[in-house]
Amino acid sequence: MKTRFLTLSALAAVSLLPSCAKNETQPNIVVILCDDLGYGDLSSFGHPVIQTPNLDKLAANGLKMTSFYSAAPVCSPSRAGLLTGRNPNRAGIYDFIPGTKKSEDCRDMVHLQAGEQTIPAMLKTVGYSTCLSGKWHCSSRFNSDAQPTPGKLGFDHWFATHNNAAPSHENPDNFIRNGEEVGEIKGFSCQIVVDEALSWLQNKNSDNPFYLQVCFHEPHEPIASPQDLVQRYHPLAENEDQAQYFANVANMDKAVGRLVEYLQENYGENTLIVFSSDNGPETLNRYYRAKRSYGSPGELKGMKLWTTEAGFRVPGILYWMGKESYSGTTDAVVSSLDFMPTFAEISGATLPDRELDGQSMTSLIETGTMKRAKPLTWAFYNALNEHRVAMRTDDWKILCRLKNDTTYLPMINNLYKGNEAFVKEADLVDFELYNMNEDISEAENVAEKYPEVFEQMKTQLKSEYANLLDGSFIWERKEE
Template structure:
């Protein structure tokens, strides 16, 4: 009788919540949580003095807190493309954020993640995973149009997304699309709605398959809106109501993460589910544009902000928590990147890597032992940088940056590379180098180029070689009529 009762209980539980067991028990479920414009210093576990993020702090305590975690770019669209493909977004032709469709000379209206790109969800589907995207997409100029690939083309079985920001704000958004169908006005705040949809999918997904779930929050990108009770709780510790709105926005996102983790535990997914949390780039600069009046994100001690090639542009919070599995636990200063996710997930799932040169590398040894020596440097070429250095590279404990110059003038800030400016970019020279020791000076306060001439010459040669290889593979946009 007891065994019969136990069997019924297990059956009912499985019917209610779905099964997290898979036919291949060695394959982990994988959840990637990506924030939008979250600064390096915006979580309490990363030093924020006011914002409380207990759920993410607990993740960091139970897993690995990465203090040298980098995004693929200092702005959203290229960063997201890099995460999905494991390659520099320049190779996909995504150099800056993707606007809506408005024809321009520089072909920016054409930019999208192209059909030939190989992505994490497509790779994982090949070894039996079921996949879902819930949240921001921002990898095409013609969102939800048959003229450009939709998220399902790149391996997402189920998708619930917006082109860019939640509109008109995070509260009661009206621009979500579910599997190609417009949803209409939704009641609630974006991060909670995104987690609601993720949980709904988890409950109804195909059983006995491992899953890949990509949760892409809009928070804390403008236009910011936050629950009144949370805003009121932060007002006494804020400079003004706008700052309280920002603080509450991050806290509300943390609450949504907590709800997702609790569901994973309650549904039995805590035996073998790897969760990776990060941000697409650094924090927005307050009042950089008219609607950025609530952008009180913190870069911590780092130099710069979003759209900079200094550290705060793309050094972001990184937390990995592998539920139910033994991993290294604690803080790690190993250099990692969102580019590393694809090769890492390939190794963990048994999937074959795409037949192309990747810019990321597997961090499985680091996850399991806490130790790994990176073999590939990280390089960024962001031609619309707000600071003057458009190219940067992190190699070991060192970071080197430079400006780009043609014969008599520095190249201007550019949003895209197309036939009309290809020569301008590819014939530019790397000049005005800067060198920083990131182990001793992650604030980039002292250019030590002259103090370490041998290090500089070695890194300069590596930098020039890596940038030339990146240029050779960078995609150039051309209109058909050209």
Template structure:
């Protein structure tokens, strides 16, 4: 009889210790909230210099936390940028080279493109460390959305997801294309950013388990088709060039109001330990670049280019980090930080194990703790469908070097996808026409300084060649069947 009694005692003690101490251990892990805008330009927030648009919620977040002036998205367009953020890897390694259209048969196999099942993501990584996970907003990581033919958000670690394939349709107002955990929702009343926050707050309020959480809020704003509340539009009409510009300004402020609602809830309910990261997927859309972009009045600030460019405005966007309830560094910081860095940073802060594969990002936890972060890896972008000619670029310390791609005597045409039809062309092409910019003194990329710094130019050119060849070697070519 003694052994059963002892066994019961051990089990009882174990359960007591488990009950008493496990929640405390879990509480040490921060809740993590990622807020991602769509096509928000570097100069579109008040705290980043916009002279008209009012963004008090995000301005306060930047004032209390860390304002990142050298923050980069993983790509100058949406789908690859989102894939890079989720995986911590260059989106080229995942085979996502441009935005992902719907499943219309394409000669270049673009209809096949999707985030593949073997890619390991932030929510899956954090879920393994005890986190509850939720996605609310835009997905845009596969061509066949809400289809069993391709993995969906739930297959990458999201316990709960409320999402659209791409844009809110028919516009931000009363969208009808949201899907919740595989079920179509139908037409909703209200504006997309507010509906996305409604869903996030509902999930948070119903979350039963006492565990840390990862919440990713992906706004559609201010991507076209832009639609904004009339009271906000009326507020900006006297300050804008026309009603379309007033619509854009109001769109950004409406997003800021949605952020304010989310921050207020987090402060009241999870203010003791919640890390918040805010950014945009890429730079601002060019006005009238396509028929429906007539309200695209986004600002690149003092940067060169726009969305779809590999110059700075294509992927240098607002970045803000704030850790509720923790004493961290604050103020304006010019350390080079990327959306690729989220995964390794969250791994370090949560104690989760890093995926056992190439990770291009680096943890910036030291920036939070010590106010300093020294990047050891260059950031590389290879965007074959860039509007500008220099489609390959790296940011390495204070320097940025860019190049065109050439095959024989001809420059490569614009390429939307890598597939069997252009594999030989890509692999036989070489980098050419290098340009070098001093980002510390010329972030507008106005002067090529390659001839002024020949040794640095040669070093950076060799590094770009090596980085690009390594990336290309790891880039899959989509093949049918």
């Protein structure tokens, strides 16, 4: 393992500056987020067929994070958690956000609310320009005055879709740019998203540091990929659909390569790049459009929508252009929830005055190690597996089911006044304990093998879950 070190003392001085000040030590920050990319989908994370040379190079030159977690095992809450540094339940985003069809459980009302404080809004207070290019999926009423648009939540420039690229990744026609419909765009979504990011960078009318969030649709269904790449993978795939998936990830990697090349040439002196996925891979044929979902969980148990590892343990890569920082592989437990406090520290911004669930990763950047002060907790009530609550801290992970009297909680999409008491009165039962240092596949429940650890983890999970429940937003439809 190659190791280099960064001294953050100069950057720490930025935090002493007034919130409106600019400073040359402020890095540009780029977050690249895939959609449904599995833990084992990159060649640097073990895929035997898909070639991802650009991301592999980032991982080789920077920090490859093998215990990186998304904020949820599904899209919308994961994105909300990344933007706010808070468990998405606190924002009332419990599952993916559908459209506007009225439902008893108020899912049609769900959105990232105006009172939430986001990374781009925070960075704007210390002089950053901000841009979103790609998927949004943080509101049920997209591009409507009824709910905040990305522009109202901190992005100076936004080019986005509500959910998936439609009708597929090829020639999408549902992008909105700063509130205006764009119409059909020829090409493939990941390349289009990078085109917009590059255009914004080239036409930015200031030399301010920038925050750029690039949110690919790939490799979420409906998958469509360039034929030259599909043909390249045909001999290595089981069928056309699998070749399409392999090519889809490879095309995303090519788009990353274009973006990184531009950043290196123009902003290589001080730009932090973080790459990850919103959740784990989709299950093949789970629903009618998932016919090309050949994503790999690697050694992990489960898939997207599970609270076992494959649901939210995803590839993580961090590379700081122009700065001497730790380079190598780390198994430190980190999360997209950590982005906000990290970006606040390195930019000199003041963190929002509210409870956060992430912590700064600057020690990880400096040394490749980080000890969590607060465990990562997930309560995903619509999980496909029965254990809906999970917690990871240090080498240990604990899961449990939720039960009211003699009845286990059914799958629930949203918390609202009609089911608040039912959910909050449920007991945590049927605990399972796993040693993640020895068993990332969650093959052996070691509760009996480590009784003291088990009791300690149970007590801690009950406390963390009670805190999360207490802070969870409950939706309520007012009388019309």
